[in-house]
Amino acid sequence: MLSVSFHTLGCKLNQLETESIAEAFKNEGFALVEWGQGADLFIINTCTVTSKAEQKARRMIRKTLRDNPASCLIATGCYAQLEGKALESLSPEGRIFIVTGDLKSVLLDLPAYLMDHACTSVDVIPLLHRWMKDKLQGTDSHIDPFRFDVQDYSFHSRAFLKIQDGCNNVCAFCRVRLARGRSVSPAAPVLLERLRHLEAHGFAEAVLTGVNLNQYKDGSMDVTSLLEYLLQGTERIALRISSTEPEGVDEGFAAVFAHPRIRPHIHLSVQSGSDRVLQRMRRRYNAARVIEAVDRLRMAKGDPFIACDIITGFPGETDEDFEATYELCKKLDFAWIHAFPYSPRPGTEAYSMQDRVSETVSGQRLDRLLRLAEAGKRAYVQRWIGRTVSAVVEQYRSGEYPLAVTENYLKAQIVPEHPALVLQGRTAITCQLISPSDCGSPSDEEKIDVLARII
Numbered sequence: 466m467l468s469v470s471f472h473t474l475g476c477k478l479n480q481l482e483t484e485s486i487a488e489a490f491k492n493e494g495f496a497l498v499e500w501g502q503g504a505d506l507f508i509i510n511t512c513t514v515t516s517k518a519e520q521k522a523r524r525m526i527r528k529t530l531r532d533n534p535a536s537c538l539i540a541t542g543c544y545a546q547l548e549g550k551a552l553e554s555l556s557p558e559g560r561i562f563i564v565t566g567d568l569k570s571v572l573l574d575l576p577a578y579l580m581d582h583a584c585t586s587v588d589v590i591p592l593l594h595r596w597m598k599d600k601l602q603g604t605d606s607h608i609d610p611f612r613f614d615v616q617d618y619s620f621h622s623r624a625f626l627k628i629q630d631g632c633n634n635v636c637a638f639c640r641v642r643l644a645r646g647r648s649v650s651p652a653a654p655v656l657l658e659r660l661r662h663l664e665a666h667g668f669a670e671a672v673l674t675g676v677n678l679n680q681y682k683d684g685s686m687d688v689t690s691l692l693e694y695l696l697q698g699t700e701r702i703a704l705r706i707s708s709t710e711p712e713g714v715d716e717g718f719a720a721v722f723a724h725p726r727i728r729p730h731i732h733l734s735v736q737s738g739s740d741r742v743l744q745r746m747r748r749r750y751n752a753a754r755v756i757e758a759v760d761r762l763r764m765a766k767g768d769p770f771i772a773c774d775i776i777t778g779f780p781g782e783t784d785e786d787f788e789a790t791y792e793l794c795k796k797l798d799f800a801w802i803h804a805f806p807y808s809p810r811p812g813t814e815a816y817s818m819q820d821r822v823s824e825t826v827s828g829q830r831l832d833r834l835l836r837l838a839e840a841g842k843r844a845y846v847q848r849w850i851g852r853t854v855s856a857v858v859e860q861y862r863s864g865e866y867p868l869a870v871t872e873n874y875l876k877a878q879i880v881p882e883h884p885a886l887v888l889q890g891r892t893a894i895t896c897q898l899i900s901p902s903d904c905g906s907p908s909d910e911e912k913i914d915v916l917a918r919i920i
Contacts, residue, residue, distance in 0.1 A: 467579070467586060468496040470504035471620075474522055475512025477707050478674045479542055481625035483510045485613035486572050493576035497619055500529075505536055505586045508572075511544035511552075513640045515808040519544050526555055537562065537590045541569050543644035547812070562593050570612040611651040614659055616666070622859045622891045623705070623870065624668040628656055628691065629675030637747045637818075638736075638776065640810035641676060648680040653691055657698045664702040669857050669893035670728065672705045679713035688713070692721045701726075703855075703872070703893075708732040712750040714758035722765045729769035730874040731762060732803075736776050738793030739786035746779060747814070752793055759797045768848060770874040772801040775834055778827025779807045780818035787830050794837055800845040800874075802838035806831050846875065846901050846914050853897050853920060868913070869894065877917040878902060895920055 469490045473483040486508065491497055498504050507529050512518040522544055529538055537560040540552050549563035564572055575596060584592050610630045618624065629650050632642040663671050675681065681688040695704065705728040709718075714733075721727065733755070737743050740751045762771055775790060794802055806827040809816050856869040856877055867879045879896060896917040 466494060466496045467506070467584060467589070468498050468504040469506045469508065470498045470500050470502065471508050471510070472500040472525060473510045474518055474544075475510070475514060475542065476674070477625060477672055478627065478630070478676065479510045479512065480621065481615065481627050481674050482569060482613045483508075484615045484618055484620060484625065486569075487619045488615055488617055489573045490576045491617070491619060493580045495576060503533055503536070505589050507533070507536060507538040509538065509540050509542075511540055511542035513543040513547055513644055513810070515805060516810075517808065519548070523552070523555065526552065526561065530556055530560055535586070536560070537593060539564055539572070539593075541565070541572065543641055546644040547640065559594070560590065562597060568608060570609050573612055610649060611655070616662070618891075623857050624663045624671045624891070625674050626656060626660055626663070626671045627651075627674050628688075629678055629681045631680075632677040633680055634677065634749070635747055635814075637745060637814040638779065638807065638810060640813055643812050645676050648677060648682070650681045650683055653683045653686055653694055656691070657695055660695055660699055660702060664699050668702060668891045669855075670703045670705055672707055674707050677710065678706065678708065679710045689715075689717045689721055692724075692727070696721075696724055696726055699726075703728055706731050708734055710734050710749070711755045711758040714761050716761070719761040719765045722762060728872050728874075729766040730872070731769065731771055733758060733771065733773045735773040735793075737779065737782075737786070738775075738790035739782070740789075742779055742782055742786050742790075745781055745815075745818075746776075752789065755793065756797065768845075768873075770800045770845065771797075772803060772874075773797075773799050775802055775804040776807050777804060777830040777834065778822035778824075780815055780822065781820040782807075782822050791830075791833060791837070794834065794841075798844070799838070799841050801842050802834055804831055804834035804838060842914070843901070849873065849875070849898050850900060850915070851898065853895060854917075855893050856896055856917065857891065857893055869896070869917070871896075871898070871915075871917070875914040876912065877915045878913045879917050879919060 471483050471487050473479050487497060509525060511522040526538060539562045541564040545552055545563050546565045549565060553561050553563055555561060578596050579592055582592055611627060613627055631645045631648040633648045660671060678688050681691055703726045709731060711733055735755055736746055736748060738752050743751060759771060762769060854871045856871040858867045858869045869877045869879055871877050896919050898915045898917050900916050902913040902916055
């Protein structure tokens, strides 16, 4: 049996696409193994949001090829789309294959191609060279960004539904739009059919993914009317909105957000609290619009988990600009702040801006925001202790207490009254949050936020 290993960097959209490719390999009889273990083929889905994401991809590629001298690797995703030649150069012997972003969906056909050619472990590299020539050069018959439709998830118990790809904005700092292209959307009936399939197969939740969900468009249907359409066409499955732009939170969107089957969790792409910086970033809103969006979301759901993105040290950001950002975040009391330093991205408008902020200053600003983020997370968790929530089990191993993600996006360790109780992934449970957990810092991705008891 041939083996394949996957690793995903970046957004939930990348996670969905990796899941779909992994399913295609699994359906053809490939064994899926954890990254870091030996495999015949490695596939890494890359990200270009920051230079650190790119550095991590390069580091992982070098180590994987060094540790597995008889294997090969496919790099896809946004970084591979923009810097494929640079990644290929990491393996002069030709063991890296680049599948650019617009051709990523053709990877769904690769497992059948390898099996049709009776591939063995020694044949993978020569067959990949042939496949790259036969299937990728000059063909577009299977290029479709919405072919990624997972039936059986390998790495997640919460399903994903890709409703959009690309972005029409021209934000000065963003490189993803260069990799993903302009906004495209599938027809609403196609999405409803996929969501009904997930519901019929027991998924309690589907995470709506895309590059910019606010730009969903199918005729006269926008993202708000799509949400209404999906809710009307299903009965039980809950929807989680992965992220939204502040200007997209109008009265209609907030009204749909109030629906009981919309999870009380959302991520706002804020980036700055300074109107001057937001204008330089080419963002389509100001600080007042961010405040209005948060107010509308809280009126709709009470105390939802509202997180935000913030960039520190954008070119030209003064102390006064940063203080405006800090005070905005403090005032809005976000449950989490995903703060990161500005990273110059080649090909973007901001890349050539001369008034750079020093890394030292940017780092100091970042530290302040992260401390505020941790305080906000602790306060949010404390407000929810004693309350009853729905959750989806994400990880369960025999003899261990299971881990779950609550409806309001807290990572909970479930402490059942009957330890022998076996909890199945993808289905919903009802639990009471009984105490905060001290398992690590709130900024730790593996952090357990709360302990919970099934009721």
